[in-house]
Amino acid sequence: MKSDLNMAGAQLKVEKGLRTRSEQKEKEERTERIAMAAQLMAMAQDHARMEQHLKEADEVLERKWSDKMTEQKKLYDMRGNELGESHQTIAGLEGEIQALKQALNDHENGVLVSKNQTQELSQLKGEIIAAREKLKFEEERFRSVEKKYEQTVKELEAEIEQAEAERRRLHNIIQDLRGNVRVFARIRPFLPEDNCGDDPQPCVVQKFDKEIKLRLGKDEPWQHNFAFDSVFPPSSGQDVLFREASEFIQSAMDGYNVCLFSYGQTGSGKTHTMTGSGTGQMRGIIPRSIEEVGKTKAKLEREGWQYEMQVSYLEIYNEKIRDLLRDGKFDEVKHEVKVNKDGKRYVSNITMKKIDPNDMDVVESVIRQASMCRSVASTGMNSVSSRSHAIFTLHLTAIHPEKGEALRGQLNLVDLAGSERLSRSNASGDRARETVSINKSLSALTDVFAAIGRKGGHIPYRNSKLTYLLQPCLGGEGKTLMVVNLSPTDASSQESLCSLRFASHVNKCELGKAKRSIQEYAEEGDDDTKSVSSAATSSMKGGPSRRESVSSSATSSMERGPSRRENVTSSIPNPKRKVSSVSQPRKTPSSHRRTTSTATATTLKTRVSPRKNAPRRIDDDGRSVESNISSISVLSRDSRSTVSTIGSCSVSRSPTKRKPLQKLGTNNTLPSRNFATEKR
Ligand SMILES: Nc1ncnc2c1ncn2[C@@H]1O[C@H](COP(=O)(O)OP(=O)(O)O)[C@@H](O)[C@H]1O
């Protein structure tokens, strides 16, 4: 009886589980359908607008063209008439010549030529000569007009070519100057639940290519203008946004710490941008990034690299960290952000899942598990709103046994909590406390960007878990991309303005950033960067920390320290890509690991030398700043070790390996300033 009851209970549990899963799947599909329909609608509107513009442009062009044609035709007709007249004159004169020749012949054939006739003849000959001259003159005039036209056409063509070359040159300069903090703004389409009627007018629209304008109400003027690195209108799909963001993903493969944030108020499209829905067109940055990493991995493996990848997924909720890849329903374990002996940041007791980026089933199951675990609660603004910051991290390690190089990259994809202010969400009690806590870490993020933007002084990374964990990406060592999501509704215009102002703050961080953050290590150095340097130093002196296999796929306690290979990859306090050597030439992967684990680490120090004759530009404060830095010298206290630099990418070599260094990967864009400004 009891066992029957147990069995029935178990069956009930299984059924309940199945029901929950099918409900979630149904919900996901509904969301995907809504998103797809909204984007299609926006595309149709765009299309109609573009068609109208095209029609108008066509009409104007047609008018201009027909005017020009009429004018040209008139000119040609005139020239044609002149030519016709000339031909007629020639024909007449030729006829006269013939007649005269005939007359002359007759004359010569024996008729007496009178004195008068001779005079007449010579007069006629004179007329013929004059007519011929006139004809020649007309022909020459016609030819010179023709030449002039040809010359004008050639000049115009050359001008067009020159303009195109200049455009390409400027484009390349802009590409060079694009820095390591970039900001994209994305406007979502209207959704049925916005209840904005049949022909809603957005309060925020794309203006030109990279600008955005906003008004605070339907009848208000377009008062606020912002410029960003990229602007995505409602009709831009997930693929379009990802194409722009993919170079950041590539950077993680090249050994950078990369961080992509999705920012905005609840309902503005943060989760849509980061995770998306389904496995098709509507999938977001996370699944697309892994796909991209999979493709690059396959390519680099053909070049001799060996990659290992692990993912972690956590959320920060009310300043508490929760593991989203945990096994149980509740996260019983306490997680803290810690710094290990190598100066590397990690979260204690977090699940690290080894993944093959080409196995999309595993990737999907990771995303599904995390989204089920994500903390959600109701507020007055949105029936189900995400109240936590979700951080998906892809940890990459790679070695190249032949080259004797190892690198480590990290890709953090962050779906931030809603940025709305407390008063709007009608939250109270626990919800109010929660909102304060969420806004606290968001304002800590703002403070960090503001401090970086001020170029110097203390940067308050420690004020929130979010900023402390992501410090390596934010502090000039890594690359940051902020996607600011905006809702088009009038009701959201105030929040959208706040989001756009925050985004401007972020963009301002780039002023002289590369130079400043590198010098921090060499000369000034704020508290936080010092702590990283010293942590790295002490660990290097102390040798590798405790052993742990990188390839372990199950839950691994990060508190125990990173893998042995991580210890060997020396944490050079270099603001650029970390690429470091392993100490033995050409080994099998396993023997390589054994060898690297015993390598003696070296205390390193960085110094930046500005490139000779480097182009200078003027910053917002009117100061002249270096637009580029050609080399970062890494000096070793251990004289046996040599360290070389190539451009912005530093590579250290052990004394046993002396072969020329090669630059790895493709992405070593130098950080520089951006241009986001709010113009009134
Ligand atoms: N660019 C977009 N195209 C189509 N639908 C979108 C877009 N951005 C957001 N949505 C839809 O809007 C709704 C809210 O988006 P969501 O990402 O959940 O907002 P947030 O995470 O900021 O609260 C979802 O139904 C989502 O599918």
Ligand SMILES: [Mg+2]
């Ligand atoms: Mg969300």
